[in-house]
Amino acid sequence: MSAGHGVPQGPQPLPGVSHVVAVGSGKGGVGKTTVAVNLAVALGRMGYRVGLVDADIYGPNVPTMLGVTRQPNVIGENRIEPILSHGVKFISVGLISPGDKPMMMRGPMLHQIIRQFLMQVEWGDLDFLLIDLPPGTGDVVISLVQTVPLTGAVVVSTGSSVALEDARKALEMFHQVKVEVLGLVENMSQMRMPDGSMLDVFGAGGTERTAQQFGLEFLGSVDMNPAVRKGGDTGMPVALAGPDSELGRNFYDVAKKVVDAAERVADAEGDVLEIS
Ligand SMILES: Nc1ncnc2c1ncn2[C@@H]1O[C@H](COP(=O)(O)OP(=O)(O)OP(=O)(O)O)[C@@H](O)[C@H]1O
Numbered sequence: 001m002s003a004g005h006g007v008p009q010g011p012q013p014l015p016g017v018s019h020v021v022a023v024g025s026g027k028g029g030v031g032k033t034t035v036a037v038n039l040a041v042a043l044g045r046m047g048y049r050v051g052l053v054d055a056d057i058y059g060p061n062v063p064t065m066l067g068v069t070r071q072p073n074v075i076g077e078n079r080i081e082p083i084l085s086h087g088v089k090f091i092s093v094g095l096i097s098p099g100d101k102p103m104m105m106r107g108p109m110l111h112q113i114i115r116q117f118l119m120q121v122e123w124g125d126l127d128f129l130l131i132d133l134p135p136g137t138g139d140v141v142i143s144l145v146q147t148v149p150l151t152g153a154v155v156v157s158t159g160s161s162v163a164l165e166d167a168r169k170a171l172e173m174f175h176q177v178k179v180e181v182l183g184l185v186e187n188m189s190q191m192r193m194p195d196g197s198m199l200d201v202f203g204a205g206g207t208e209r210t211a212q213q214f215g216l217e218f219l220g221s222v223d224m225n226p227a228v229r230k231g232g233d234t235g236m237p238v239a240l241a242g243p244d245s246e247l248g249r250n251f252y253d254v255a256k257k258v259v260d261a262a263e264r265v266a267d268a269e270g271d272v273l274e275i276s
Contacts, residue, residue, distance in 0.1 A: 011149045014118060016125040017051075019151040019262045021182065022144065024174070026166025028058070028135035031187035032156040034232050035222065035254070036132040037065045037088075039154075041239040042248070042255040044087030048127040051082060052090040053117045055144070056134045057110065060094030067235020071095055072121075080121045086240060091121050107139050114143040128262070136166070137173040145177045151262045152182035154219065159186055159206030167207070171214055182261035183217035184210065185254055188224035219257040222250040 023036040043050045054062035063069040066085040073081040082089035157167035186207035211218040231238040243252035
C-alpha cells in the first residue's frame with residue numbers, strides 16, 4: 001500500500017492488538033499521564049485487555065503512577081516482558097533511563113525506542129494499547145505513525161485558554177499525520193470544595209467548546225481532586241475504586257466513550273480492510 005520512495009515498509013499492525021490509541025496534550029502538566037493511566041486501569045476493570053506504552057520522554061511517570069518501577073525482564077534474545085500492574089501491561093522510557101538522569105536522545109534513537117516498545121515487547125493479545133505521548137508535538141508521534149497504524153488519539157487539556165491554545169496545535173499535528181482524533185478530555189475541570197460548592201479552577205467547559213469548534217467529540221471531564229494526585233503519587237490510580245465510586249466514575253465515563261469511538265473508527269476502516 002505504501003508508495004515506496006525508498007521506504008522499505010509502511011506501518012504494520014501489531015499482531016493480536018486491536019486498537020492502538022495515543023493519548024496526547026499540547027501543554028505539559030495538564031494531566032495527560034494521569035488520564036492515560038486511569039483510562040488504562042478503567043478499561044482493564046471493564047474487561048478489556050489493555051497495555052500502556054509510556055513514551056513521555058520528558059516525564060515518564062507511568063511506573064510511579066502504576067506503582068512498579070523495576071526493570072522489565074528480557075526473554076530470550078531480545079523480547080521484553082511488559083510489567084503487569086493493576087491489570088495493565090506497561091513499558092516505560094522511565095524504566096530504561098538510569099536514576100534521575102534526564103532522557104537525552106536524538107531522533108534516530110528515539111525512533112528505535114518507540115519501535116522497540118511496540119514490536120519487541122511481548123504484548124500478547126490486547127484490545128487496547130494506549131500510548132502516553134510527550135506533551136507538545138513532535139518526533140515521537142512521527143515515529144509512532146511510521147511504525148503502527150493508530151486507531152486514533154485522545155487529546156487531554158484543561159479548560160484554560162493557554163492549555164487549549166496548545167491543544168489546538170496537537171489537534172493540527174494529528175491531522176497532519178492523518179491520525180483520527182477520537183475526542184477531547186477536560187482534566188482538572190472543577191473542584192468540589194469541603195462545603196459542597198464547585199470551584200472552577202481552569203475555566204471549566206473550555207475543552208468542550210473547543211471540541212465543538214473542531215467538530216470533534218467531547219469525551220468528558222475529570223474533576224480536580226487531591227485524591228487523584230495522591231493516587232498517582234502512590235501508585236494506586238483512583239480508577240481502582242471502580243465505576244461507581246465518586247473518584248473513579250469520571251474515568252470510566254471517558255473510557256466508555258473511548259471504546260465507542262475506537263470501535264466506530266475501526267468499523268469505518270473495516271469497510272476497506274476486512275478480509276472475509
Ligand atoms: N484530576 C486531577 N486532580 C488532581 N490532580 C491531578 C489531576 N490530574 C492530574 N493531577 C496531578 O497533576 C500533576 C500533573 O499530572 P500529569 O503528570 O498526569 O500531567 P501530564 O500532562 O502527563 O504532564 P507531562 O506530560 O508534562 O509530564 C500530577 O501531580 C498529577 O497527580
